[in-house]
Structure formats: structure tokens, C-alpha cells
Amino acid sequence: MTSKHRKKLDARSIWIVVAAYNEAAVLSPIVSDLVRRSYRVVVVDDGSHDATGQIALSTGATVVTHPVNLGQGAALQTGINFALQQGADYIVTFDADGQHRSSDVARLIDALIDRDAAYALGSRFLGSSRGMPLGRRFLLQAAVWLTRVLTGLHLTDTHNGLRAMTREGASRISLRQNRMAHASELLEQISASGLRHVEVPVTIDYTRYSLAKGQRFSDSLAILFDLSAQKLNR
């Protein structure tokens, strides 16, 4: 898009949605970093038992609290709804476990503007990842293949929590999968929306903490079951 549009772009019109469940140990530097870059941050405290909400609040984020744990998909949808209510022009989803880099947010927003897209999806396979175990790589590649079959989307990374969307794109998203299947559901909705999407290289930093919180093979079976069950239900 034009440089005129870029000049008008204010970081305050960008809302970062962070879904967090018991992330008190790592959340503070993540939110602080985003706030320092002048982004507006909403942390959805998904029924945490620790001080996640309090820490998010003290580091400058707006906090929306689920009374009980509903799941990451539900938390992201709550955050997206909140950002839309606040008049966000761009909405970015950002994991709370420290895997993502705040510097990648600007690259995603640039991609939305420059390539006139409604969705910019982060890809660790176009960018880079540090410390990814072989088993995780295999699982992610299987998800890429499955997404291609189910949605027709040709993506290189289907389960990357770092993504940006325009206001129009975000208003087309309505996640019903509360738990881990939301990532596949979101891609289905992107495909169904007919709006333009692009992939953007990003960096993922795996840590012992993020790996412990990440998905396992058994989760992928649960995801398949959830997606199938939803197809049977109206």
C-alpha cells in the first residue's frame, strides 16, 4: 500500500491479543516489550490460578478475565472481540509463553498493508526457529499436510500463534473451538472468507518452558476428534 497510508498508521490502532493461562512466570517481560513498542495489549486471563492477571495489569495491559478456564481458542476469540469493540484497525495474536518476538509484529502489519491482505500468518518454516525438537517438526508438517487437504490452503506453517489481521478480517473470525483445534478452525474460516492471506517469515524461540506447554501427539488426536465432532453439529 501507499506510503501515505503507512504514515497514518499509529501503533495505538494495533491491538495485541495475548491468551494466557497460568503464565505468571514468563508474562511480565513479554507484555512490557509489547507495551514499550506502543502497541495496545489485551491479555485474556483464561481462569489462571496464579497471578497472571495482576502481572499483566501491572505491566500496562488491559486484562479481560475468564471466570474459569475455557481454553486458548475461547480466550483468543474474547480478545479479538474486545479489540474490535475498542476500534482496533489491526489485531495480532501473540503467544504468552515467550516463543514469539515482538519485532515480528511490525513485519506482519507491514505485510498486511504492503500486500493488501486481510490476514498475515507467521511462518517459522519461511523464517527460522531455534531449538525445535524433531518430533515437533514432524507433527507440524503433518498438520500442514492435513490443512492442505481440509481447507485447500497452501501454507508452510499452520499452527503458528503469531498472526495479524485487519479489522475486516478479524470480524469474519468466530471461533467455536475452545481448545487447541481453534488453529485449524481459524484457517478454515480464513479460507471460507475469501479474503487475501499471506505468510510472513517469523522467528520462534523454543524454550524448555514453551515446549512443556506446547502440543503433544495426543493433543493432535483430540484436535481431529473436535474438528470431526463440530462437522456433525450445527
Added chain:
Amino acid sequence: MIAQIGFSILLAGVVVYAWTEYRRAPVISILSILVATAGFYFVWLPSHATRLATLVGIGRGVDLVIYVWLVISLILLLNLHLKLRSQAELITILMREISLANARTAEPNK
């Protein structure tokens, strides 16, 4: 005859239940009605059930009827799961509205 009538009443119950579920879960509903219809057929024509059972390697017709009943039970179990999911979705919507109405922002430093 008594067993046939008893089974038929149960199967009729399944059909009525499946019919009421059609708007919410059409696939499950149609599947239930089809299997229940097969159940009716085998209950009232047990010789056909025996013939079919032999053909597919089950042995006795009555076993086939039991298997059909088992399938109906599993389908209804799946339907129950879907119903619970629908309830969970409603609870999520309700909780989301409550959460959004109570969003908190830190007071700016003075």
C-alpha cells in the same frame, strides 16, 4: 412376539428422539433413523436377520439384532457428546460477555 413388540417400542423411541434432534445434528439424526429402521426389519423378519448374519459371518440373527442395538447406543452416545458441546458453547458465550463487561485497565501513573 412380546420381545418383538418390546424391541419395536424401543426402536420407535429412537426414531422419535432422532426426529427431534434433526435440526441440531442432521447427520446423527438420519444415521439413527436408518439404523433403527434396519432394527425394525430384523426384529420382525428374524429369518432374514439369520440369513444376513450367516452371510456376513456373525452366526445368529439375534446377534445381529444385538449388534444393531449396540450401534444405536454408540450413535446416541455421540449425540450426547454433541449436545454437551452445544451447552459448552452457550456457556462460553455467556462467560465471554461477562468477561468483556469487566475488562480492567491499569490506572495511568500521575
